[in-house]
Amino acid sequence: MKPVLSFVLLLSISFLCTAREKKHLSVDSINEEMRMNANAVLRFSEREITIKSSTDIVIKVQYAITILNKKGLMSSIFQEGSSSLFTLKKLEGRLLDSTGKEIKKTTSDEFATSTTSAIAGFYDDAVVKYHVFNYPKFPYTILYSYEIHQNHSFVLPPWYVEDKPGVSVQKSSLSIVANGITLRHKSINLSDPIVDKDGSKMLYRWTVSNLPATIKEDSVDYTFLKDEKKVLLSMEDFQLQNYKGSVASWKSIGQFFYELNKERDVLPEQLRNKVNQLCNGKSEEEKIRILYNYLQENTRYVSVQYGISGWQTFDAAYVAQNNYGDCKALTNFMMAMLKEAGIKSYPVLVKAGSLVSNIVVNFPTPQFNHVILCVPRPNDTIWLECTSNDLPFNYLSSFTSCRTGLMITPEGGYLLNTPDYDTTYNKTLRTVKASIAADNSLSVVYYTKYFGEFAYLIGKQVENKKPNEIHKLANQRITLKSFDLIQSNYFKCSGNQTSPCMYETLSINAKALITEAGTMKIINANLAPFNPHVDEFFMERKTPFYMIESMTIVDTFYIFLPTDASIVALPEKISMIFPFGIFTCMVEKKDNYLFVRRKISVVKGKYESAFFSKYREFAEAIQSDKYYRVAIKSKS
Amino acid sequence: MFRKFFFLAISVFCFIFSSAQDKLYYTNYPEFIKLHLNKSVYEVDSNAEAVILHERVIYSVKRIAYGLANIRVKVRQVVKILSKDATNKGNITIPTPFKISEFLSATGTTYNIEDDKVVSQQFDKKNFKIETLGMTLVGKLSLPGVKVGSVIDYEYDVDNNISYASFAWNFQATEPKLYSEVQVIYPENATLIYVAKSDKEFVFFNNENPVLGKTELPEAYRFDSKTESITTSKTWVRRLVPALDAEPFVTNFDNYSEQIEFMFSYRKNIFNSWDTLNSNLYYNPGYFGTLSQKDAFLRRCVDSLTANCITDQQRIYTIYSYVRDSFKGYFSDDIGPCCKLPEVWKSKKGSLSDINSLLVKLFREAGFKSNPVLISTTNHRRVPPNVPLVNRFNFVACRVEVGDDVLYLDAHEKTNAFGHLPFFCYNGMAWVVDSTGYAVNLLPASIRDRYVIQVITESEKIEDYRIVIKETFGKISSQLYRVNQNKDSLAIKNYILQNLKKFPFETELLNYEVLNEKNVDTTLAIRYTAKINWNIEDQMILVPAIYGAYSENPFKSTKRTLPVEFPYAKDFYCSINLKIPENFTAAELPKSKVVKLSEEDQYNYYISFYPETNSLVLNTKLHLRNTVFEVDRYPYLRAFFSDIIQLQQQACLITKKL
DSSP states (O other), rough: OOOOHHHHHHHHHHHHHHHHHTTTTTTGGGHHHHHTOEEEEEEEEEEEEEEEEEEEEEEEEEEEEEEOSSSGGGGGGGGEEEEESSSEEEEEEEEEESSSEEEEOOOOOOOEEEOOOOSSSESSSSSEEEEOOOSSSSSEEEEEEEEEESSOSSOOOEOOOOOTTTTEEEEEEEEEEESSEEEEEEESSSSOOEEEEETOOOOOOEEEEEEEEOOOOOOOGGGGGOOOEEEEEEEEEEEETTTEESSSSHHHHHHHHHHHHHOOHHHHHHHHHHHHHHHHOOOOOHHHHHHHHHHHHHHHEOOOOOOGTTOOOOHHHHHHHHHHHHHHHHHHHHHHHHHHHOOOOEEEEEOOOSSSOOOOOOOSOOOOOOOEEEESSSSSSEEETOOOOSTTTTTTTTTTTTSSSEEEETTEEEEEEEOOOOTTTTTTEEEEEEEETTTTTTEEEEEEEEEEHHHHHHHHHHHHHHHHHHHHHHHHHHSEEEEEEEEEEEESSSSSSOOOOEEEEEEEEEEEEEETTTEEEEEOSSSSSSOOOOTTTTTTOSSSSEEOOOOEEEEEEEEETTTEEEEEEEOOEEEEEETTTEEEEEEEEEEEEEEEEEEEEEEEEEEEEGHHHHHHHHHHHHHHSSSEEEEEOOOO | OOOHHHHHHHHHHHHHHHHHHHHHHHHHHHHHHHHHHHOOBBBBBTTTEEEEEEEEEEEEEEEEEETTTEEEEEEEEEEEEEEGGGGGEEEEEEEEETTTTTTEEEEEEEEETTTTTTEEEOOOOOGGEEEETTTTTEEEETTTTOOOOOOEEEEEEEEEEEEEEEEEEESSSSSOEEEEEEEEETTTTTTTEEEEEEESSSEEESSGGGGGGGGSOEEEEEEOOOOOOOOEEEEEEEOOOOOOOOOOOSGGGGGGGGGEEEEEEETSSSSSSSSHHHHHHHOOTTTTOOOOOOHHHHHHHHHHHHTEEEEEEEHHHHHHOOOOHHHHEEOOOOOOOOSHHHHHHHTTEEOOOOHHHHHHHHHHTTTTEEEEEEETTTTTTTOTTOOOOGGOEEEEEEEEEEEEEEOOOOOOOOOTTSSOOOOGGEEEEEESSSSTTTEEEEEEEEEEEEEEEEEEEOOOOGEEEEEEEEEOOOHHHHHHHHHTTTTOTTHHHHHHHHHHHHSSSEEEEEEEEEEEESSSTTTTTEEEEEEEOOOSSSSSEEEOOOOOOOOOOOOOOOOOOEEOOSSSSEEEEEEEEEEEOOOEEEOOOOOOEEEESSSEEEEEEEEEEETTTTTEEEEEEEEOOOOOOGGGHHHHHHHHHHHHHHTOOOEEEEEEEE
């Protein structure tokens, strides 16, 4: 048998199977393994992509999912987007009762349409179609089928196996028919496809079946960082409207972006004069600072992404005229101003997000959703986030730091890493002095210096805020159980800091830290409780967990004691050192004061589930007051 | 004295100056813009991120019928941008109630000072976008050139071909306003009802807008305008309105923000008094008119249901529990029943109003005095006693009298318990629909959650030390648990483990059980056993108030501008009886104490050590029976909570016996 015949036969058998499955969508036919931990069962899902040409791609989708109970309702919602670059057609939905009998059918007209960007300042042509049957009697099954017609080949949507927590998968498959083109694909956590050939047609098929439902594990877990089963796809030579390109390498992708966006950096004369006036006689770094400040003072982020403008920037004159733009437009505008000042800079495409979500480096494709600006210099590199009005100069927040980006140059694209902010960068250094009042309250003064992300977030919260709002913020930041905030001050560290830096001074009257027991006083010397987040204490963790941000807190507390005080009980010292973090704390009596030295450090990264019980121990120890309780007695 | 006069003079000056500014808008607009472009601090709020300089809203009502109307809304706002965050005010979204609205115009201009000159940039109309959002349309525009210091001026005009005949405008927002004007133009034959919530009284002027003629204006005023003979025009102006700051423990900020609310009756004089509103609700078959008619079918149903009941209480409970447990209800804020009651009975499903109206009807058929009660729940504004704003009501409950008792019931939700309504229904004035209807006050203080925790030592052997904990939830916390239990079946185990984490020892959960989980008419209880590792060498410091009513003082701020509101009254009891391991004793104990805010609101902390049984016994009790504390009581309330936390943190020293 010829290979192609076998493949066609395989496909036919597969579709025949699907047809038969459709006839047997009764809930009874779901076996025990598929029901375990499941709120919904994906009965089958078929995605068939036919690539007729680089501007004519049809994706046919059909799937059936059984909703077992109320918790599975999220899986019953159908939603799929469309825009001027891909249109949605032939939508159809069907509702089956538990026996598999059809009880309702819906057509395209019954699907609701809504914008994807209802908020102010966001403009695009994307809409989402959605539908839900709202059937009250569990269990039931829904089937949906539709087609996506894509008029470009710049991005082929990746295929994900829908094995979300609480959803088991009976069968899910992806088939691709590529006519005379070179398809590139990468299976992640999946085996390679069955591949066959029919003349100029290449045929690919991935199938997964019988995946039991997993349990949702919330704490310190970000499901989209999990090891998803997916297939990345791209066409080696692609076309986006009149622009053609290749994903053969990162260099060629960079070349495409360069061509797409070139010659859009012409500033109006008035602004050119302004740039020259601002930069006259300044050093290169001063020029960059001044122009970045000008950008932050005079523009704002407004997202305008219709069709190709999702990837192609508005020209610099557009931003100059409107004083707004999206990430591409503002980055291009900043680049144009730097160019006018005689400084070379390059856009860097990144996959942005608060949690590190890196690109698949060994599969060149446009996996990016944001762009920042890089100014390479002989001894250092300056990074500029052009969409933010408040990020400090040369500082990237957790939205874009510590990941691989693609620098766009006239010679093509180059991968490079954005700055990594480790435990020495995101840092809190705190010194606290406290004295005991006659009523057993503690008069406490905090002197804290924040660096990195801590400082940036605090700075953002207090900048231009009313004193009463700053007072409110300080109140929220203090984690003691009962206190009166007397005074709060925040100010930026002086000089050109290499990272964000903020000072905080707080003066409070703390209650409930000193109590009396008979002839003694019990002091809780934890003047700055810290609560790491752990919800699901009882879970035996099965999936890895993530620490998303490195940070260090170093605390020194001085609690001045009455002159005649003697120690009755001191807490034990604690020292916990794990790959994901460090917690050390010791309380000592020195001269006439209690001296507390504490260090809490967290190292970002992915940690195997076996470490979770240690993490829980670590978090509980940090939260416990037992390492801080001291009993004192008056000698007299 | 001099200082006093000085400040008085300053405030009079500001007052006159601000009146002059308002006038300037109408008489010399370019000067008005220039004035504000050069101004960066505003007396109304010296730290504001943005200030609404001038705001004008015109509602032109064309037709009104059956609660719907054709309303054209024209809004103009002039805003001073004072911070970077506020530059987003240059991005404007215009909501509409339905898809068939028509955007008539949207214009905008940004003003800036450049080289000492006023420059303006117009919004390009071709950039105005209209998008579909569910069943509505949204218009969007972004003004060019907006930066700190800019003044933006935009206007939009929307013809809502269909809108609700009730609408509202907020005078108070997150930014302060210097001048806010609302005009309503409506057909002469329509009846307009309005409620203005403001700290200021609206002074009435007989003539046109006095802003043009007067040099001093009150902070709130209203006037009528001449219009075509077939329409009426009324205008309200509110000046110098401060921004509203959020505070915790406020049931609904809308109860405090300055707002004007309008409602039209579609037949003349129907809703202009509580009596006329009540008559309409009572007799109109679209509302509760059918409840007064005898229904033989439902009578037979009731008879069959209650055939075995002996007492009235039994009959009431049987009818209620049958409806609650057998019918499928869904929430709808429509106060009129959707379906005919026999149909509801047959289909066993219906809206909130359907289900509770049916309940009223069944009680009546059983011979009880029962009525529907209209309620505005806590997520709505409270009902003003003097104006019959029917649109404030969003919940229909059932009132039934049995002997001398009155019960308020809701059968539309299966997790609701017999004898009381969900706590969010206790929101002040409610209306009982009867032949002569009347108001009742459903106060948060009239519903109380009583939470009880008992901890006892089951085994005192140090190598196998076990405690048993029983937590009995109150009626409100039981219901909240049952509602949440549907969402997460592991929630209770997580809750228990979180509680065990409060113990200053290593603990291991050995077993747990949930009592009365399915019986929604009883309070829920959980009982669990845990093993404890005392891990004690020579001595340890123990905080015995392991379970506290509050883990921290919820009132962090020393200042307060709005009253504190709790959603319901609260009793919290905790009894801990811990046997100290053999060879150890409680060497030093804290003192017992009672702290009182009032006779109704107090916290008791009683601690004792019994050497004969080597037991440490702690009994704590919190009564918080008042639910509203005015601003002047805030320092006392805050100090009360501070004292509670102080007592809860009291520790004792456990040492080896000598």
